[in-house]
Amino acid sequence: MSRAVGILGGMGPVATVDFMGRLVAATPANGDGDHLRLFVDCNPQVLDRNAALAGKGDSPGPDLVAMAQGLERQGADFLVIACNSAHAWADEIIANVAIPLVSMIDATVEAIARDHSGLVRVGLLAADACLQAELYQSPLVAAGLDVLLPDTDGQKTLMALIYGVKAGDTGAEAKARLVLLVDGLVRRGAQIVVVACTEVPMLLAPIDCPVPLVDSTGALVTATLCAATR
Amino acid sequence: MSRAVGILGGMGPVATVDFMGRLVAATPANGDGDHLRLFVDCNPQVLDRNAALAGKGDSPGPDLVAMAQGLERQGADFLVIACNSAHAWADEIIANVAIPLVSMIDATVEAIARDHSGLVRVGLLAADACLQAELYQSPLVAAGLDVLLPDTDGQKTLMALIYGVKAGDTGAEAKARLVLLVDGLVRRGAQIVVVACTEVPMLLAPIDCPVPLVDSTGALVTATLCAATR
Numbered sequence: 380m381s382r383a384v385g386i387l388g389g390m391g392p393v394a395t396v397d398f399m400g401r402l403v404a405a406t407p408a409n410g411d412g413d414h415l416r417l418f419v420d421c422n423p424q425v426l427d428r429n430a431a432l433a434g435k436g437d438s439p440g441p442d443l444v445a446m447a448q449g450l451e452r453q454g455a456d457f458l459v460i461a462c463n464s465a466h467a468w469a470d471e472i473i474a475n476v477a478i479p480l481v482s483m484i485d486a487t488v489e490a491i492a493r494d495h496s497g498l499v500r501v502g503l504l505a506a507d508a509c510l511q512a513e514l515y516q517s518p519l520v521a522a523g524l525d526v527l528l529p530d531t532d533g534q535k536t537l538m539a540l541i542y543g544v545k546a547g548d549t550g551a552e553a554k555a556r557l558v559l560l561v562d563g564l565v566r567r568g569a570q571i572v573v574v575a576c577t578e579v580p581m582l583l584a585p586i587d588c589p590v591p592l593v594d595s596t597g598a599l600v601t602a603t604l605c606a607a608t609r
Numbered sequence: 610m611s612r613a614v615g616i617l618g619g620m621g622p623v624a625t626v627d628f629m630g631r632l633v634a635a636t637p638a639n640g641d642g643d644h645l646r647l648f649v650d651c652n653p654q655v656l657d658r659n660a661a662l663a664g665k666g667d668s669p670g671p672d673l674v675a676m677a678q679g680l681e682r683q684g685a686d687f688l689v690i691a692c693n694s695a696h697a698w699a700d701e702i703i704a705n706v707a708i709p710l711v712s713m714i715d716a717t718v719e720a721i722a723r724d725h726s727g728l729v730r731v732g733l734l735a736a737d738a739c740l741q742a743e744l745y746q747s748p749l750v751a752a753g754l755d756v757l758l759p760d761t762d763g764q765k766t767l768m769a770l771i772y773g774v775k776a777g778d779t780g781a782e783a784k785a786r787l788v789l790l791v792d793g794l795v796r797r798g799a800q801i802v803v804v805a806c807t808e809v810p811m812l813l814a815p816i817d818c819p820v821p822l823v824d825s826t827g828a829l830v831t832a833t834l835c836a837a838t839r
Contacts, residue, residue, distance in 0.1 A: 391641040392633045396626060399651070403622045409776045411621040414653035420683070421629070423644035453650070453679050546639045 381607045383416040385455025385478070387446050389423040390462035391545040394577035394596070398461040401600045415607050418453040420446045428464035428508040429538070440471040447472045447480075457481055459603055463505060463575050463595055467512035486602035487575060487595040488518045495571050495591055500525045502561070502569030502590075504583075506541055506576050507534070515575050527569050533560050537576075544578040557582045565589050611837045613646040615685025615708070617676050619653040620692035621775040624807035624826070628691040631830045645837050648683040650676045658694035658738040659768070670701040677702045677710075687711055689833055693735060693805050693825055697742035716832035717805065717825040718748045725801050725821055730755045732791070732799030732820075734813075736771055736806050737764070745805050757799050763790050767806075774808040787812045795819050 384402075388395030399417065408414050425443065430436030443465060447458055458480045460466060466484050473480050491501070501524045503515055510516070516526050529537055537560060540553050561572055561583065574580060574594045585592045614632075618625030629647065638644050655673065660666030673695060677688055688710045690696060696714050703710050721731070731754045733745055740746070740758065749756050759767055767790060770783050791802055791813065804810060804824045815822045 389641065389644065389646070392629075392636075392644045392647070396630045396633055399622075400626045400630065403626055404777070406622075410772060411619065411653040411655075411657075411775050414619065414622045414651075416619070416654060417622070417649065417651035419647065419649035419651065421644075421647035421649065423641040424646060425641075427641075449683050453683065542640060545641050547634070 381415050382456035383418060383454050384603055384607055385447070385450030385453065385458045386417060386419040387422075387443060387450070387458060387460040387462070387465065388419055389421040390425055390428070390465055391578060392421055392423050393544060393581060395419065395421050395461045397580060398577065398596050398599065401596060402603055405600050405604060418450050418455045420450055422446055425465070428462070428467065429506055432467060432508040432511040438468070439465065440468045443468050443472050444475045447476045451476045451478050457606055459483065459599055461577055461596070461599070463514060463577060464508035464512070466514050467508060481599070481602050481606045483595050483599040484514050484518065486598040487573065487593060488515070488522060490598040490601070491519075491524070491571065491573065491593050492522060495593065498570040498591070499523075500527060500568045500570045502527045502564030502572045504529070504537060504561070504572065504574050504576060504579050507538055509575055515573065527564055527567055529560055529564065533563060536560055540582060541576055541578045544581050549581045554582045554587070558587050561588055611645050612686035613648060613684050614833055614837055615677070615680030615683065615688045616647060616649040617652075617673060617680065617688060617690040617692070617695065618649055619651040620655055620658070620695055621808060622651055622653050623774060623811060625649065625651050625691045627810060628807065628826050628829065631826060632833055635830050635834060648680050648685045650680055652676055655695070658692070658697065659736055662697060662738040662741040668698070669695065670698045673698050673702050674705045677706045681706045681708050687836055689713065689829055691807055691826070691829070693744060693807060694738035694742070696744050697738060711829070711832050711836045713825050713829040714744050714748065716828040717803065717823060718745070718752060720828040720831070721749075721754070721801065721803065721823050722752060725823065728800040728821070729753075730757060730798045730800045732757045732794030732802045734759070734767060734791070734802065734804050734806060734809050737768055739805055740764075745803065757794055757797055759790055759794065763793060766790055770812060771806055771808045774811050779811045784812045784817070788817050791818055
């Protein structure tokens, strides 16, 4: 019997459905019974992570803790968060539940080391909150990698695209703007692009990226399957 | 503030993700906060509905009641089930929770009356358990409609295709076999095809059906949005 997964979701809901869909597709199954038990709290009303870390809004920590505790009560054996920025409150969550959290950040950094050793310059696509909390920069630099970020205008564009996905815009123009942004990172020397935001895969497929792409959602799918079936 | 939805899912998991994805896509939203709060129990280990109603397995009723009660405890204001056959245990579920169930069967029958009045002969694609419990035949006949079912071989094919989807087979050959089955119903006089199984949309798009298609998943999406925001 596999272990039940508790998913803190809704940040945003499209990203949660994307994560669930890829998790189901990646699970080896001959029928329903081989799939994982998933408890999902898809809560789009969690306070804005970017506003909170910019000092312009209250902390989403209490929301996230309440969701985690609810999933634990439901029977989840471990937790995952289908949102990178929300990992800025991971310590607060972990301190208030008895079950472990499988970190999307750890899963992504491990995927880079496992699948792309030797590549040194990493282009990082992440939301403001995720950057402000240095969720990726710290472990990537600790792993000996150089981190390239979009310039100020590029980061503003990225944030507009992320909020666009949350409002349902996954159209061709949005995709083209993101590809331009990625091309800019590659021209500046990025040897690999890390998609460290769960909205971005709705706009960027690996085939649209001229260098290897590591996707945090995909990394979390792999880590979740490992944790559920080990 | 909209009302929170409790989703009894995992029957199968692909169908649950399909329902959630369509619900999110159908929700008018300018950002995360406009989306619905969804509590999901995606439980692929619910006892087999078809085996139970064929007298070859235990009732999934207790599983479904436990899931419903868990979702109620989580804070769901009403329940939906992303599986038609499981509605055979709807009374047992309703009797054991204090929140209402928005029925996929009711939603689908209403969608037929609303969108396709005047069409009389209905081709019904449903799993064995759903047929055995007469979940659709009874209300459709009560509404004055004629119900056409696949013949014995056709129904066997349909069940194989449904279990195929649960095992990850949504390939071109499976789709072609389903289209043949639909064509047979239309040749026999079906003026409308009702997809009364949440796995079937993974194999059959409206464009592949020569007559109007009413999809239970789509009908439940509409009914869920109405119930959550009214």
